[in-house]
Amino acid sequence: MQKTLNIIGAGKLGQALGRLWFDSATFRLHDVLNRSLASAQRAAEFIGAGKAIDNRSELRPADVYLIATPDDRIAASCDALAQSGLLHSGSIVFHCSGALPSSVLQAAAGRGAAVASIHPIRSFAAPAEVVKSFAGTWCGMEGDARALALLAPAFTAIGAHTVPIRADAKIHYHAGAVFASNYLVTLLDVARQSYMRAGIAPDVALLMIAPLVRETVDNVFRLGPEGALTGPIARGDIATAERQRQAVTAADPAHGEIYALFMQLTRELAARRQPVQN
Numbered sequence: 001m002q003k004t005l006n007i008i009g010a011g012k013l014g015q016a017l018g019r020l021w022f023d024s025a026t027f028r029l030h031d032v033l034n035r036s037l038a039s040a041q042r043a044a045e046f047i048g049a050g051k052a053i054d055n056r057s058e059l060r061p062a063d064v065y066l067i068a069t070p071d072d073r074i075a076a077s078c079d080a081l082a083q084s085g086l087l088h089s090g091s092i093v094f095h096c097s098g099a100l101p102s103s104v105l106q107a108a109a110g111r112g113a114a115v116a117s118i119h120p121i122r123s124f125a126a127p128a129e130v131v132k133s134f135a136g137t138w139c140g141m142e143g144d145a146r147a148l149a150l151l152a153p154a155f156t157a158i159g160a161h162t163v164p165i166r167a168d169a170k171i172h173y174h175a176g177a178v179f180a181s182n183y184l185v186t187l188l189d190v191a192r193q194s195y196m197r198a199g200i201a202p203d204v205a206l207l208m209i210a211p212l213v214r215e216t217v218d219n220v221f222r223l224g225p226e227g228a229l230t231g232p233i234a235r236g237d238i239a240t241a242e243r244q245r246q247a248v249t250a251a252d253p254a255h256g257e258i259y260a261l262f263m264q265l266t267r268e269l270a271a272r273r274q275p276v277q278n
Helices: 012-023 037-047 071-083 102-109 127-133 145-156 167-180 182-197 202-228 238-251 253-271
Strands: 003-008 027-033 051-053 064-067 092-095 114-120 138-143 161-164
Touching: 003 012, 012 027, 012 037, 012 127, 027 037, 037 051, 064 071, 071 092, 071 102, 092 102, 092 145, 102 114, 114 145, 114 167, 138 145, 138 167, 145 161, 167 182, 182 202, 182 253, 202 253, 238 253
Parallel strands: 003 027, 003 064, 027 051, 064 092, 092 114, 138 161
Antiparallel strands: 114 138
């Protein structure tokens, strides 16, 4: 029999996962609990299943509970669920936060539930698009073995690749995603500003950056960071890199600090490359 699922806080992530599990007949949706009945109804309509509710007292028992609220409300939502009397030794409670460990669900664990965290590494800005393209998404997971024994196959059923992570080092896992996504955007903005100092219009700068970034990223994934590295430091031309650092610092000291740090990190990366065989 299908396990039953309640979604608490069915925002964009909750809606997308709920729809994927409904379409794949992985879970049988029971209740969709949001802070307003209107938003719960919209979520249930998108998912195609589930009873829309806005009052915790209306929540029915389920085998699995997904707490998909914003991170700062996960613990409080779990506390309220634990106090509801719905949890027992067979219950499973999980969240999908990339930054928080499964231990924030301690209140549920205290009621005998198995708890876990499974974080899909992707944006959920457009749930309808996520539903179409979720297959192949990597998901970092940690938590109780009993919870993961059910949840890992549930994510695999909708096309995910799951990878175990250390719960005690989850902050580094999430930092890796921030470096690769959020801070990459910031770094490209710094690059755009450097082009602009040379008299290039912002929109043209982005057009110039685009093929360089795409080729570089493709090379990283094809050759690895060491093999993809090019430029003055990779060639050992430290003098050129130093002149650039000085110019960037004169234009914007904060950007100069970034450049200096990347010089050092890039020298370390270059040193890890295999020597060329004659």
